[in-house]
């Protein structure tokens with residue numbers, strides 16, 4: 001496989017090698033959530049039978065990247081062995097760098113707001129904005145130094161990153177909404193289009209390039225999307241309980257990269273996020289120089305259209321936890337630091353049922369975004385819930401269908417109905433979300449959002 005500006009190999013070495021698939025875009029992937037993958041970009045680069053031979057093959061350096069404590073139970077243990085041209089330790093001193101519109105927990109600058117809030121998409125950024133500069137924090141919870149909680153970011157970018165970034169504070173779940181992304185990671189290349197999600201694990205270095213072909217974005221066009229930065233335990237697949245052995249997001253649809261490396265010599269800016277601040281150093285080589293690796297602390301992409309949607313085939317609207325793609329558990333069973341939930345195309349067949357989301361108040365806090373089309377609880381169109389926009393229904397805030405949706409759905413003929421005009425998602429969290437001042441005061445905040453529930457008529461008959 002030829003990758004511009006890098007060398008890559010499709011040699012895969014485990015039993016799941018058969019499952020490594022060539023995508024239409026020409027990238028090779030390794031399949032399976034949580035698998036122990038093995039891959040080498042050059043034949044013989046990956047040592048066999050041991051992690052740390054006295055001399056690693058091809059003059060490479062062996063290095064372990066740990067995403068869990070050494071001592072965590074096997075089921076939670078995450079690490080990847082990297083075989084690289086230079087060890088990561090070969091770097092100069094980092095100095096503080098400006099963070100732009102990126103913020104981190106604890107979020108203490110604004111008063112937590114119980115109001116229902118909704119935003120239009122981010123305004124287009126100035127030319128030359130890369131993915132890192134284009135990150136804009138909406139809010140979050142927890143504390144980066146305690147590895148708890150999460151942050152909600154949006155991004156809008158129009159230039160490729162030339163610098164390399166990594167986040168010690170958490171993993172990054174990237175949800176493209178407009179335009180595709182090529183993610184050049186330490187472990188290889190991933191492609192994420194709108195409708196896909198990409199996950200970069202804690203500490204893994206990467207560069208993001210807007211994709212300019214096949215996405216209709218054109219040169220210099222803005223790519224946009226959402227990011228859940230998960231400070232807590234890594235996202236995992238939810239248990240299925242009585243659903244059985246299959247369904248929701250199927251493990252084999254999660255695709256990790258094959259090894260791909262850069263041999264760039266010369267100055268490369270490397271930025272790290274550490275305890276909420278950005279730090280930068282100029283290396284004399286690219287740190288994306290991993291020629292082979294094996295392990296389970298890996299980036300991946302997942303196509304949300306693969307989600308196996310399960311719902312009611314009798315009556316009533318099921319709780320949206322049944323749409324959970326990924327969950328970050330906390331010490332309390334069933335209480336997620338962050339859940340990633342998708343509202344994918346599905347059939348609604350419930351008898352004598354109000355089919356859209358019900359009116360509710362929830363102890364969990366709900367941030368929703370829209371990748372395409374419309375969402376069945378909200379009227380579409382400008383000034384509404386639009387792709388690239390978002391809503392926050394914080395802990396216990398009263399929300400649900402807007403008036404138009406209520407009127408329509410409570411009188412609709414209940415024939416089987418396919419919902420296939422949109423892709424919405426939710427970042428749901430056990431802790432309230434505190435906004436950043438920039439989100440609270442944003443020009444693109446919809447100040448009339450409460451009005452969507454105005455005029456819900458009194459229908460009571462005694």
Ligand SMILES: O=C(O)Cc1cc(O)ccc1O
Pocket residue numbers: 317318319320356357358360362366377393399400426
């Ligand atoms: O508020 C929302 O739209 C999200 C949501 C969807 C649903 O189907 C049921 C409950 C819920 O919070």
Ligand SMILES: [Fe+2]
Pocket residue numbers: 360362366393399400
């Ligand atoms: Fe809700």
